[in-house]
Amino acid sequence: MDFKTDFKPLTIEPDKIYDYSFSIIKEEMGAHDFSEEEWMVVRRIIHASADFELGRSVMFNGDAIQAGINAIRKGRHVIVDVQMIESGTGKKRFQKYGGDLHCYISDEDVMKEAKRQNTTRAIISMQKAVRENEGGIYAIGNAPTALLELIRLIKEGIAKPDLIIGMPVGFVSAAESKEELAKLKDIPFITNVGRKGGSTVTVAALNAISILADQVK
């Protein structure tokens, strides 16, 4: 086989790869009801998943994007449920406003307490997050139990996030945790319907909002 006759990528110029991707996504998506700014988030979720069904299932509540932008600009912190989201998210766009990313799930005190209670580290890490942060953006892409615990803390009046990005993935409680989130009419949130989600799409949403924080007036 002669390599020279094989597939050559359309481009290897980094900036152009994004541009091409977004133009393909726009064309294949066709009609939708997302606002212009919502679409900036949704197209990144589709870009990260290659899944239009997932993209179409995304829901926004309570002027979620503006709430996220405001929180970033105020230097509010971003709390994520797992390290994959932490490592995939561009931190600089938060840090320049004074905020930072926090992931408590592997903290020693969290691990110890979860073991003691025979519960998930995700639950204990949310309790710690709410103790240690005022408001903040909560981006949960993996653990339904983290999202359910955060919802419980909100209902009990203990937590008041600026924005929740709630897109855990999976077969046990993931879809249900998002249904519970969707009932919180007073909290700005971004979520999706169904079992799909995950760290990569949560990162995509978080990055999209932090980019908008730099661009939108």
Place this chain on the structure above:
Amino acid sequence: MDFKTDFKPLTIEPDKIYDYSFSIIKEEMGAHDFSEEEWMVVRRIIHASADFELGRSVMFNGDAIQAGINAIRKGRHVIVDVQMIESGTGKKRFQKYGGDLHCYISDEDVMKEAKRQNTTRAIISMQKAVRENEGGIYAIGNAPTALLELIRLIKEGIAKPDLIIGMPVGFVSAAESKEELAKLKDIPFITNVGRKGGSTVTVAALNAISILADQVK
């Protein structure tokens, strides 16, 4: 709204969450042609994506799982294309045999060289990986250009991985890069057909194989 009447998760006991998930996946998957060991990998990919279509599209070549197990047990290194995969993968199961995880994409020399050539850091990071490692497991879940470059290095006789897990996601070159991988009949690989893939499913495959390395005779 009374919280007590709302949804309660089926379980919050960490071990049971996996067990429940796998039993749901098995039931909903129904008939398939995967071997017992292949299924250990595929069910984790489905678990990470909640996507049976993606699970069904997974392909194995050249006794891929056994090749991966052998490489792990020989202490061969694992090379990943992005930090999200590095942070999501359980390192201890590789380190106990003497191997480790490497991600070169944010190395200073890699970034500098990519900028100089106006190419992707992914491409340059694969060149570095091949220079620095004998064999090894290459797990690529994000950058099609990384996978295409690795394929080029194999065809030129410069690289000879023990196993490739090639599941990049996206709209520009992702599906095509996997088609190119599928032509390498002499290299053990795990890949999937189409645009879907990503860091989380690549982590799932890598974790599944490292778990099998501890269990299989």
